[in-house]
Amino acid sequence: xxxxxxxxxxxxxxxxxxxxxxxxxxxxxxxxxxxxxxxxxxxxxxxxxxxxxxxxxxxxxxxxxxxxxxxxxxxxxxxxxxxxxxxxxxxxxxxxxxxxxxxxxxxxxxxxxxxxxxxxxxxxxxxxxxxxxxxxxxxxxxxxxxxxxxxxxxxxxxxxxxxxxxxxxxxxxxxxxxxxxxxxxxxxxxxxxxxxxxxxxxxxxxxxxxxxxxxxxxxxx
Numbered sequence: 001x002x003x004x005x006x007x008x009x010x011x012x013x014x015x016x017x018x019x020x021x022x023x024x025x026x027x028x029x030x031x032x033x034x035x036x037x038x039x040x041x042x043x044x045x046x047x048x049x050x051x052x053x054x055x056x057x058x059x060x061x062x063x064x065x066x067x068x069x070x071x072x073x074x075x076x077x078x079x080x081x082x083x084x085x086x087x088x089x090x091x092x093x094x095x096x097x098x099x100x101x102x103x104x105x106x107x108x109x110x111x112x113x114x115x116x117x118x119x120x121x122x123x124x125x126x127x128x129x130x131x132x133x134x135x136x137x138x139x140x141x142x143x144x145x146x147x148x149x150x151x152x153x154x155x156x157x158x159x160x161x162x163x164x165x166x167x168x169x170x171x172x173x174x175x176x177x178x179x180x181x182x183x184x185x186x187x188x189x190x191x192x193x194x195x196x197x198x199x200x201x202x203x204x205x206x207x208x209x210x211x212x213x214x215x216x217x218x219x220x221x
Contacts, residue, residue, distance in 0.1 A: 011071040013042035016061040017049050021079045029076040036097045037074045045070055058082060062091055083153040086146040115144045127151035
């Protein structure tokens with residue numbers, strides 16, 4: 001299989017970077033989002049940078065992603081999508097860099113109608129009631145709970161945890177059932193490669209760009 005065909009067979013992603021949420025970290029967040037897409041096996045089609053004065057930067061990015069037939073939207077964190085993963089998941093998978101998390105797109109055919117996205121914005125009391133009623137559901141898999149969770153985050157009633165579900169379960173010694181959307185992580189550099197790079201850094205004429213390329217051969221430096 002040639003390189004072009006392999007690229008066509010890979011899932012496609014669009015990165016979303018917002019100056020109003022990333023500020024001075026915008027260039028770094030863009031690089032990390034693009035690198036995260038490559039590590040997850042996506043072909044990064046485009047990095048969207050909505051105009052700062054655009055009234056709906058998320059809708060702006062989703063329109064471009066839909067036009068490019070992307071499979072996922074890659075963002076640095078949930079702040080980039082105004083803590084509303086459910087809005088993105090109506091169309092695409094959402095991948096966050098920090099923490100590295102997959103929010104799976106809603107599949108209408110597999111979602112119970114009682115757990116579908118609400119047809120109107122939720123109030124705080126409604127969101128709280130939904131969180132109590134759907135306590136056994138996972139926000140990753142239940143669109144209604146995801147919408148309620150997002151509502152409470154925007155209202156400052158919930159602070160999203162930095163650690164993932166798997167990390168929190170491991171810290172408590174609780175077995176964690178893998179999510180259907182879990183993606184195997186690619187292997188990192190071998191110990192010998194790391195030793196070679198460290199040895200190369202000690203040389204007076206070492207080229208940092210070539211050394212970086214050895215650590216991340218698929219990432220442009």
